[in-house]
Amino acid sequence: MKQNKLSYKIRQYILFAGPGTALFLAVVIVPFIYGLYLTLTSWDGVSKTKEFVGLENLAAAFKDADYWHAMLRTVIYSVFAVVFINIVSFALAYLVTQGIKGQNFFRAGFFVPNLIGGIVLGYIWKFVFNRAFVAIFSSTSLLSTTNGAMFCLILVSVWQYAGYMMLIYVAGFMSVSKDVQEASKIDGCTPSQSMRHVIIPLMRSSFVQCIFLSITRCFVVYDVNLSLTKGGPAGTSVMAAMHVYNQAFTYKNYGLGQSEAVILFAVCAIVGVTQVLIGKRGEVEA
Numbered sequence: 001m002k003q004n005k006l007s008y009k010i011r012q013y014i015l016f017a018g019p020g021t022a023l024f025l026a027v028v029i030v031p032f033i034y035g036l037y038l039t040l041t042s043w044d045g046v047s048k049t050k051e052f053v054g055l056e057n058l059a060a061a062f063k064d065a066d067y068w069h070a071m072l073r074t075v076i077y078s079v080f081a082v083v084f085i086n087i088v089s090f091a092l093a094y095l096v097t098q099g100i101k102g103q104n105f106f107r108a109g110f111f112v113p114n115l116i117g118g119i120v121l122g123y124i125w126k127f128v129f130n131r132a133f134v135a136i137f138s139s140t141s142l143l144s145t146t147n148g149a150m151f152c153l154i155l156v157s158v159w160q161y162a163g164y165m166m167l168i169y170v171a172g173f174m175s176v177s178k179d180v181q182e183a184s185k186i187d188g189c190t191p192s193q194s195m196r197h198v199i200i201p202l203m204r205s206s207f208v209q210c211i212f213l214s215i216t217r218c219f220v221v222y223d224v225n226l227s228l229t230k231g232g233p234a235g236t237s238v239m240a241a242m243h244v245y246n247q248a249f250t251y252k253n254y255g256l257g258q259s260e261a262v263i264l265f266a267v268c269a270i271v272g273v274t275q276v277l278i279g280k281r282g283e284v285e286a
Contacts, residue, residue, distance in 0.1 A: 039259040044252040057259040066235075067260050070243040071267070077150060077239065078218040081157045085214045086207070088162040093169030107170065110163040118160070122227025125156045149229045149237040156224055161217060165210040172206030173199070208279035212272050219268040240264050 039057050041050040061067060092110050096103040113121070129142050129152055142148035176199050184194040200207075222241040225231070231238035238246075244264060248257025 035258050035261065038254055039262055041255050043254045045249070045254045046252065053255065057255040058263075060256050061259040061263055064256070064260065066238075067240070067243055067247075070238050070240045071264070073150070073237065074219060074221075074240040077153060077157075077221070078215060081154045081218045082211060082214045084154065084158045085161050085165055085218075086210055088158055089165035089210065090169050092162060092166040093173055096166070097170055097173040107167070110166055112163065113160050114164040116160070118221075118223030119227045121156065121160055122224045125152065125159075126228050143229055144233055146233065146236040149233060152228060153221075153225065153237065156228060157218060157221065160224070161214060165214060168206050168210050168213075169203070172203035175206075176202045204279065208276055211279065212276050215275060216268055216272050219264070219271070 038050070040052055040054060042053045042057070043050040096107050096110070100106075116124075126143065133142055142152050180198060180202070181194060184198045189197065220241050221239055222245060225237065225239045225242050229237040231242055240260075241264065244257050244261045246257075247260060248254050251257075
């Protein structure tokens with residue numbers, strides 16, 4: 001009887017989850033393991049042989065000053081982008097959950113930028129910055145200065161991701177019981193006090209999810225970085241993901257590039273998991 005139950009569950013799993021599992025293994029797990037193997041070689045991406053070099057690539061990655069400059073820029077960009085993404089998305093979510101006329105239309109409209117691919121988005125905003133902004137504000141392109149290029153990357157990222165995060169915050173607002181909000185008003189809370197002491201604590205899980213998603217997306221940004229600034233001016237806006245790509249595919253140092261990619265993955269994972277663990281503490285339920 002137990003054998004029949006087990007075989008039935010296995011068949012059901014293969015039928016419904018098998019294709020997804022096979023796809024996940026093929027495009028995530030196997031390439032990841034193969035990437036770890038490449039960190040131990042000096043492969044250039046062309047030759048048939050892959051010379052084993054052990055941990056030499058990892059040691060070279062830690063000595064690569066350009067990589068750590070790119071990592072520092074990525075951290076700075078991520079801090080500002082994550083903060084502004086969540087502020088804007090929270091404000092938008094609050095706006096479209098107050099019963100305003102056409103709020104469903106606004107929800108859809110704010111979400112649309114997230115549907116545009118990063119490459120296309122970058123070229124669109126590059127045109128805006130180089131033509132419209134220059135014509136309105138000054139004769140100097142924002143993309144031609146170090147601070148300007150970073151500002152543009154942050155602005156475009158906020159514009160792209162705020163609508164997606166907004167939906168999570170909308171779900172958080174809708175999950176807060178109306179009875180709890182009414183009780184806070186009866187107890188004498190002002191709208192700002194109710195927001196600070198009642199609604200936001202009950203939406204903690206939404207904050208955890210949005211901050212985690214925005215951190216992981218910003219740390220590995222590449223497409224917008226490529227199409228908007230191409231790392232310019234003079235390489236001052238090259239992010240970590242772009243540096244890794246250039247190292248592996250432009251300079252043909254696959255082993256070193258993969259080692260730097262693993263370090264980037266580890267940093268991103270540590271920051272993301274730490275944020276989730278801290279955020280989950282003190283999480284309350286209605």
